[in-house]
Amino acid sequence: xxxxxxxxxxxxxxxxxxxxxxxxxxxxxxxxxxxxxxxxxxxxxxxxxxxxxxxxxxxxxxxxxxxxxxxxxxxxxxxxxxxxxxxxxxxxxxxxxxxxxxxxxxxxxxxxxxxxxxxxxxxxxxxxxxxxxxxxxxxxxxxxxxxxxxxxxxxxxxxxxxxxxxxxxxxxxxxxxxxxxxxxxxxxxxxxxxxxxxxxxxxxxxxxxxxxxxxxxxxxxxxxxxxxxxxxxxxxxxxxxxxxx
Amino acid sequence: xxxxxxxxxxxxxxxxxxxxxxxxxxxxxxxxxxxxxxxxxxxxxxxxxxxxxxxxxxxxxxxxxxxxxxxxxxxxxxxxxxxxxxxxxxxxxxxxxxxxxxxxxxxxxxxxxxxxxxxxxxxxxxxxxxxxxxxxxxxxxxxxxxxxxxxxxxxxxxxxxxxxxxxxxxxxxxxxxxxxxxxxxxxxxxxxxxxxxxxxxxxxxxxxxxxxxxxxxxxxxxxxxxxxxxxxxxxxxxxxxxxxx
DNA sequence: CGTAAACAGTGAACGGCGTTAATCACGGCG
DNA sequence: CGCCGTGATTAACGCCGTTCACTGTTTACG
Numbered sequence: 001x002x003x004x005x006x007x008x009x010x011x012x013x014x015x016x017x018x019x020x021x022x023x024x025x026x027x028x029x030x031x032x033x034x035x036x037x038x039x040x041x042x043x044x045x046x047x048x049x050x051x052x053x054x055x056x057x058x059x060x061x062x063x064x065x066x067x068x069x070x071x072x073x074x075x076x077x078x079x080x081x082x083x084x085x086x087x088x089x090x091x092x093x094x095x096x097x098x099x100x101x102x103x104x105x106x107x108x109x110x111x112x113x114x115x116x117x118x119x120x121x122x123x124x125x126x127x128x129x130x131x132x133x134x135x136x137x138x139x140x141x142x143x144x145x146x147x148x149x150x151x152x153x154x155x156x157x158x159x160x161x162x163x164x165x166x167x168x169x170x171x172x173x174x175x176x177x178x179x180x181x182x183x184x185x186x187x188x189x190x191x192x193x194x195x196x197x198x199x200x201x202x203x204x205x206x207x208x209x210x211x212x213x214x215x216x217x218x219x220x221x222x223x224x225x226x227x228x229x230x231x232x233x234x235x236x237x238x239x240x241x242x243x244x245x
Numbered sequence: 246x247x248x249x250x251x252x253x254x255x256x257x258x259x260x261x262x263x264x265x266x267x268x269x270x271x272x273x274x275x276x277x278x279x280x281x282x283x284x285x286x287x288x289x290x291x292x293x294x295x296x297x298x299x300x301x302x303x304x305x306x307x308x309x310x311x312x313x314x315x316x317x318x319x320x321x322x323x324x325x326x327x328x329x330x331x332x333x334x335x336x337x338x339x340x341x342x343x344x345x346x347x348x349x350x351x352x353x354x355x356x357x358x359x360x361x362x363x364x365x366x367x368x369x370x371x372x373x374x375x376x377x378x379x380x381x382x383x384x385x386x387x388x389x390x391x392x393x394x395x396x397x398x399x400x401x402x403x404x405x406x407x408x409x410x411x412x413x414x415x416x417x418x419x420x421x422x423x424x425x426x427x428x429x430x431x432x433x434x435x436x437x438x439x440x441x442x443x444x445x446x447x448x449x450x451x452x453x454x455x456x457x458x459x460x461x462x463x464x465x466x467x468x469x470x471x472x473x474x475x476x477x478x479x480x481x482x483x484x485x486x487x488x489x490x
Numbered sequence: 491c492g493t494a495a496a497c498a499g500t501g502a503a504c505g506g507c508g509t510t511a512a513t514c515a516c517g518g519c520g
Numbered sequence: 521c522g523c524c525g526t527g528a529t530t531a532a533c534g535c536c537g538t539t540c541a542c543t544g545t546t547t548a549c550g
Contacts, residue, residue, distance in 0.1 A: 033278075108363065112361070112363060115450070115452065116357070116361040116450060117450075118276075118353060118357055118449065118450050134455060135455075138455060162466075163462040163463075163466055165459065165462040166462035166463050169456070169457050169458060169459065169462070169463075170456070172458075173455075173456045186456070187466070190453070190456060190463065191440075193447075194444050194447060194467070195436075195439060195440060195443060197443050197446075197452065198439040198440060198441075198442050198443020198444070198446070198447075199439050199443070201361075201442075201443070202438075202439060202442055202443075204363065205360070205361060205362075207360065210383060210418075211414070211415070211418045211431070212414050212418070212435075213417075214410065214414065217408040217410040217411035218408075218432070218435065220408065221408055222436070222439070
């Protein structure tokens with residue numbers, strides 16, 4: 001049988017993607033503040049109030065846009081990962097990380113919207129969608145990290161070396177998400193995440209320009225350092241196939 | 246002789262600080278987007294167009310507000326530093342760093358405005374004032390770092406270990422600002438800055454909540470790690486006076 | 491098949507926004 | 521005193537998000 005979607009539903013879906021597309025073009029052109037209803041509506045061939053048939057509010061539309069961008073980023077990172085053979089874990093790690101940075105530099109406005117919009121003080125996300133998107137995004141790093149550790153464990157702090165308060169939180173996190181890693185490895189993961197995010201957002205927001213005109217070499221150096229900490233030897237750099245399992 | 250300020254000029258100055266004060270209250274209450282002219286004017290006892298006697302535009306007012314916040318942060322960091330005896334460099338380092346984080350956590354809206362507002366793509370700051378404020382802010386860390394290295398040098402990468410592209414930029418930076426440090430030390434400085442900024446902005450923007458409910462212990466751990474890298478021994482923790490000069 | 495309900499869309503309107511223009515009052519200086 | 525720069529006002533323009541009353545069109549059901 002054919003699709004159970006009525007003609008109206010398919011139209012609706014098309015309009016929805018059209019709206020998001022135009023919203024994004026505005027975002028790119030004028031920044032987050034430039035994403036306003038009337039120009040979006042005009043570009044889609046509607047009037048502003050019509051958008052309320054699709055979103056409860058501008059805020060709601062923005063949330064959907066953020067989710068879209070999150071997904072795009074996650075997809076591009078996954079693709080970068082899968083473009084490297086599964087045995088070459090260092091290659092995959094590098095590919096994913098550089099894909100993150102590449103996306104951020106190519107889409108600073110989008111990066112700003114996704115990563116520098118405070119998620120409200122209630123500690124919870126504003127939206128379950130975003131929670132899921134963040135999960136997927138983090139999962140790319142996390143999955144790679146787990147695989148990395150499983151295949152060839154690297155030195156991590158022992159449990160007793162961790163601050164008990166930190167240890168408890170890491171334990172909670174590990175059990176909640178069934179992450180089969182020692183707590184020390186989780187701490188290493190977080191430290192890596194901090195360095196990666198810190199570097200990229202500093203770069204995108206221009207807070208490294210006081211010292212550097214081109215962040216590339218410093219980013220490469222940081223990546224190499226992190227890779228080293230993760231037990232990914234340097235000699236595999238130009239011959240990634242060497243470290244067979 | 247009395248002040249060369251006419252009564253009008255002193256009034257003007259008072260109104261200016263009043264404006265910034267009210268603007269900040271709006272910032273705290275409603276976030277950057279809530280800083281709008283009419284409510285500010287109302288709170289100061291004026292109408293919106295009157296503000297144009299004081300600022301060219303809302304943007305200009307925001308810039309001044311940012312500069313104010315920058316200064317407040319710098320001042321509080323300097324005070325934290327000076328509250329620790331000059332010989333206790335580790336204590337000063339800790340004090341300054343924690344003061345930064347404390348300010349960011351206590352003023353998330355302000356932090357967002359100051360640190361997550363992209364400074365325009367032209368590479369240059371929008372404003373010379375901000376340049377100066379950033380200089381002062383960074384100077385607190387930088388001054389401490391220089392003093393640290395001068396008094397007791399810690400291991401840093403040698404010049405030939407640095408990526409030539411990175412080395413050249415660091416050299417440029419060092420000569421432009423007359424920083425009497427080896428290039429490797431500058432790289433260490435940047436890495437520390439990345440970790441510090443990364444951690445704090447991740448915390449403020451809620452991008453660590455996926456794993457941690459309380460960032461305190463992880464921040465402490467990072468601080469300890471950084472201090473260690475900077476040759477600040479741990480045993481000074483509870484007896485900061487031990488390492489006399 | 492026909493009809494009622496659900497849906498998509500419109501134009502008008504409200505209050506608020508940044509900003510400009512015309513206008514008035516007054517303090518400081520010659 | 522007179523004059524000019526300054527501080528402040530009101531009115532207005534065009535934009536914004538959002539609501540409301542209203543009109544067609546599509547879907548679903550008896």
